[in-house]
Amino acid sequence: MSRLTHINAPSGVFPATQYTHVVMGTGRFVAIAGQLALDKDGKLVGEGDPAAQARQVFDNLWHCLVAAGGSFRDVVKLTYYVTDMAYMPDIRAARDTYMDPERLPAASAVQVSALVAPQFLMEIEAYAVL
Numbered sequence: 348m349s350r351l352t353h354i355n356a357p358s359g360v361f362p363a364t365q366y367t368h369v370v371m372g373t374g375r376f377v378a379i380a381g382q383l384a385l386d387k388d389g390k391l392v393g394e395g396d397p398a399a400q401a402r403q404v405f406d407n408l409w410h411c412l413v414a415a416g417g418s419f420r421d422v423v424k425l426t427y428y429v430t431d432m433a434y435m436p437d438i439r440a441a442r443d444t445y446m447d448p449e450r451l452p453a454a455s456a457v458q459v460s461a462l463v464a465p466q467f468l469m470e471i472e473a474y475a476v477l
Contacts, residue, residue: 350374350476353422353450359430365439366454370423372476377415382407383427383463383469395436397468401441404471407432409445419445421475426457428470 354364354369384392384400385407393399412418427438436457446452452473460472 351421351450358465365451366425368453370453372421372423374421375477377412377417377421377475378477379408379411379415379473379477381426381472382411383467383470391466394466395468397431398437398440400468401434401438402444404469405441405445408471408473412473415475415477417475417477420447420450421438421477422446422452422473423476424452424474425454426472427454428459428462428472429456430459430462430468432458434468438471 351370351372353367354371356368360368382404384403386392386403392403409419412421425442427435429435429438442451463466
């Protein structure tokens with residue numbers, strides 16, 4: 348039996364298509380710091396390429412989840428910080444290679460004027476229940 352329950356509000360809330368309204372879970376709570384498009388040596392992956400950066404960020408999130416004893420099935424919330432909302436299709440495509448598009452976590456997307464350095468196009472943080 349799954350530890351997570353995915354719920355989309357049946358009325359009163361705009362229909363969710365790219366996320367789930369509510370994800371409830373029981374277990375250990377895990378917060379994963381915002382991940383950038385850095386490889387294991389700290390080198391930028393995909394300068395100027397939002398698709399490549401998104402793939403690296405989700406790969407980094409995967410490594411963090413595994414280190415905590417979990418997987419993307421345990422993620423209940425993603426927060427996307429992007430310097431341009433035009434990058435969201437690339438982020439969703441990368442996300443969908445790791446996650447079941449039928450059981451997406453709750454999510455928020457925020458456009459920011461800058462991240463820690465100008466070459467970074469996005470930063471993504473995750474919350475999971477293991």
